[in-house]
Amino acid sequence: MDNIKCINNLNADDWENAWKNELGEEIKKKKFWTKDTPKIHFEKIAVKDEYHEKLMEKLVLDETDTVIDLGCGEGAVTTLIAEKVSKILGIDSSPMMLDLLQQRIDHDNIKNIETKKMKIEDVSIESVGKFDVVLASRSFMGIHDIKDVLINSNEIANKYVFLAVFGRRNWRIEKKFYEEIGKDYPDFAPHDYIFNMLINLGIYPNIEHFDLKGNRKYDDIEDAFIRMKWKMNNLSEEEVDKIKPFLEENLKLNKEDGKLENPLDKSDLVLIWWSKDSFNW
Template identity: 85%
Template sequence: MDNSKCISKLDSNDWEKAWKDELGEEIKKKKFWTKDTPKINFEKIAIKDEYHDKLIEKLILDENDTVLDLGCGEGAVTTLVAEKVSEVVGLDSSDMMLDLLQQRIDHGNIENIQTKKMKIEDATVDTVGKFDIVLASRSFMGIHDIKNVLINSNEISKKYVFLAVFGRRNWRIEKKFYEKIGKDYPDFAPHDYIFNMLINLGIYPNIEHFDLEGNRKYDDLDDAFIRMKWKNENLTEDEIDKIKPFLKENLTLNKEDGMLENTLDKSDLVLIWWSKDSYNW
């Protein structure tokens, strides 16, 4: 891909403003999970799928590498990366997600993963140190201070930065729900903004699309309710109560594996990555 043909006339500050405008006002989001939510087992929420396999195939990893996984979540990617490298630090701001990751670590007797509770925005060389690889798997959505996060990610990395972000063909079933209740689904394609911000910062990244074929699948309605991206901070309690009846109408049983699915429910993901040796920055 010839990145020079994609350079925008906007500078990085303009792209950052456009990103923030798309996200809207920064607010503290409501959570489906609270301190009173029963403890969830990691095997319930973190399902390995074709994305995880294809991501690992694309990453450039060495057995001696150290990796910082920004926004590690429940650790589905973190644990796979740990099989390939010397050490991984999974960073996340959610106690729930870090608990699920710790369950994975304990279950697999994994010795080379450390967890760190911290917002992605607060990860700098001063707060976390240097790593060979910085990885962020689908974790940059909702971050307002995105330009500084990109700068910090680049500074933390000694070898490569890998960012897996969403394209435009996502959340179709969620959008269908919003359409049914008469609302616009608040989404955008972050790879457009991130790519152009990087270009204006003097970083010329590689862009690769994941060729994902399968639908997202769910154990049951509760599983789908938890794992889908409902943007619930934009919904009233009455509207949230309509989600499960909507899922019952729109998910069908796959007779081969017994999982619920919908043919609209596919992921569109893009990998943005660069080598620290490929430019002077």
């Protein structure tokens, strides 16, 4: 169970408070992805990699299913799921991300994807209705009021909830950059907190560690700058200007595939999931 610690003397509120403390102060500044961000073509960022392949192997999907993708981003996962189900709704708070997904939809003439601009925290049965499957792919880790989001996700699902979250060994190159500029990297809270919160809510999930072999790869420096988790809201303009020179020094060209990579730059991801038939809610 990936060294998960289940501590029974804490309740769900305690775990949520611990989660919030781990995240630090909630940042309400303008997100990096906004309408002011220079327009990017979907093919530049909607990169399908080893993670997407592994995730699709683990999801339980039927061709008649309806799915809601919470924090769908640019749609790299959303479009893969659309090939296997009846309908999927992509939810994201970023107009830029939804624009990239719409580019993909239009380019590939996909008919069964709908999108909705909404914060994950605002998603509920009242706002979106019921779906057979709820998915959150790497999108829960910055949410402060996580307990209500977990409860709402469970209530929305008819069959399954799948949460792909970050493990403890992520963002090594980003953390190295923060170390070089003399700052602490504002890390995501560990997945242990979600697991224990669910247990205290009466939900007993399965947990699986993704066995990802490859490094994160990038087309060029600009691609790495866009796709890495820099936590821009924590950086000054002068510090942001130092990122690309840092990448030029630390990323190396893989001669076999022509991509830029760093040997330490691996993703650590965990899947937490449960069936609605497995417990009495």
